[in-house]
Amino acid sequence: MIILGIETSCDDTGLALIETRILDGVFECRVISSLVHSQADLHSPYGGVFPTLAKREHEKNLVPLLEKIIDTLRAMPSSVVAGYDAHITEFRALYSGQNRDLVESVCGAPFLAHKPHIDAIAVTQGPGLEPALWTGITFAEMVSKLWDIPLIPINHMEGHIVGSLLPSDENGGGWQRLKPLHMPALALLISGGHTELVRVESSRESRKLSYSIIGQTKDDAVGEAFDKVARLLGLSYPGGPLVSALAAQARERGIVSPIKLPRPMIASKDLNFSFSGLKTAVLYAIKELGGSGSLSDDLKMGLARECEDAITETLGAKLRKALDETGAQTVIIGGGVSANTELRAEFETIVKEYDITLYMPSRHVSGDNALMIALAGTFDAPPALQKIRAQGTKRLGPNA
Ligand code: KG4
Ligand code: ZN
Numbered sequence: 001m002i003i004l005g006i007e008t009s010c011d012d013t014g015l016a017l018i019e020t021r022i023l024d025g026v027f028e029c030r031v032i033s034s035l036v037h038s039q040a041d042l043h044s045p046y047g048g049v050f051p052t053l054a055k056r057e058h059e060k061n062l063v064p065l066l067e068k069i070i071d072t073l074r075a076m077p078s079s080v081v082a083g084y085d086a087h088i089t090e091f092r093a094l095y096s097g098q099n100r101d102l103v104e105s106v107c108g109a110p111f112l113a114h115k116p117h118i119d120a121i122a123v124t125q126g127p128g129l130e131p132a133l134w135t136g137i138t139f140a141e142m143v144s145k146l147w148d149i150p151l152i153p154i155n156h157m158e159g160h161i162v163g164s165l166l167p168s169d170e171n172g173g174g175w176q177r178l179k180p181l182h183m184p185a186l187a188l189l190i191s192g193g194h195t196e197l198v199r200v201e202s203s204r205e206s207r208k209l210s211y212s213i214i215g216q217t218k219d220d221a222v223g224e225a226f227d228k229v230a231r232l233l234g235l236s237y238p239g240g241p242l243v244s245a246l247a248a249q250a251r252e253r254g255i256v257s258p259i260k261l262p263r264p265m266i267a268s269k270d271l272n273f274s275f276s277g278l279k280t281a282v283l284y285a286i287k288e289l290g291g292s293g294s295l296s297d298d299l300k301m302g303l304a305r306e307c308e309d310a311i312t313e314t315l316g317a318k319l320r321k322a323l324d325e326t327g328a329q330t331v332i333i334g335g336g337v338s339a340n341t342e343l344r345a346e347f348e349t350i351v352k353e354y355d356i357t358l359y360m361p362s363r364h365v366s367g368d369n370a371l372m373i374a375l376a377g378t379f380d381a382p383p384a385l386q387k388i389r390a391q392g393t394k395r396l397g398p399n400a
Helices: 040-046 051-073 084-107 130-147 156-163 222-232 240-253 276-288 297-326 341-354 371-378
Strands: 002-007 012-023 026-038 120-126 151-155 185-190 195-202 209-216 330-334 357-359
Touching: 002 051, 002 130, 002 371, 012 051, 012 371, 026 051, 026 371, 040 051, 051 084, 051 130, 084 130, 120 130, 120 156, 120 371, 130 151, 151 156, 151 371, 156 185, 156 195, 156 209, 156 330, 156 371, 185 297, 195 297, 209 297, 222 240, 222 276, 222 297, 240 297, 240 341, 276 297, 297 341, 330 341, 341 357
Parallel strands: 002 120, 120 151, 185 330, 330 357
Antiparallel strands: 002 012, 012 026, 185 195, 195 209
């Protein structure tokens, strides 16, 4: 079975194709291709993701990316789409109000009149930015109608969990089995929008996994905290990797911050997080040190290091607490912040202490991508054609 994945929850437009099979009763998959078009440079001047711009960019990028990715299937048979003109008329009537540019892009793409060898579409239905999500969902709906294939709605955070189970994300790679989950399993999801500890359970009857959130942030997500501190230090968006690079320089040169930052909620009895105080503490520290104008490079490096240390210690402490409480045998780390070198080292240390298994995504799939969405689609067998809605959201008006 070949699954097309579509991801547009934030500022990355992702499309991926994977093939799956059951061999000797074991699920296997191979990555045909995964493409991500990052909008980070466009959002950088705004210091964060600008939703209307994200929507516009997804509308522009989806059709060309799809054309590129299905080219990898050209050796396989395709068929002519029946009732193509009627579909186009329907799309203009149904979707132009909210996604005019996308509809025109779809209607002006003759390659869509041929159905390639694809069995289902998995699309992110949430959580994420509404205008961005709806663009991907609307696109997926149109393609699934044209090609008469089922649509599988996927939770973006589930994507980050199962994405870490893939041994290799190599395009055009060989057949592979997913990393085995030793139960009970625990996921720590750290991204620009989420900080969550999730208990992962498997079902006896199917490959489906189930999830329960046992800890989460009460305010800012950890990636958001990195991004906000970056802005205070005069760095651009996305700020996480830049703060981390400054912190690494500080460690190399033995620079420490003269001001200690809080480790938010580190000693609280629950598994929740709070990162908004960190940004405020950095703001006050900068004021105390003479204001942003007089902040030397050494002070910036020291603050970046202190901030990264505060985040690492806090996440490490909560992960330990969650392991004590759940007795988890596997830890899965997911989300864009998992690219952070200090955090990866901390997680490695913790699992050694507990003598359990750690799965982290390769850096290539740690950020948002559609490969993880296509893979999550394979856990929801059998796919059924569904009318989907962005999770917990309403469709926006025409001006969104
Ligand atoms: O999962 P993701 O790609 O998008 C969301 O779903 O949010 O995560 C993006 C977040 C951004 O906040 C970015 O600054 C952060 O991940 N990030 C990092 C690093 N690389 C990306 N934060 C700290 N260190 C990094 N190396
Ligand atoms: Zn994400």
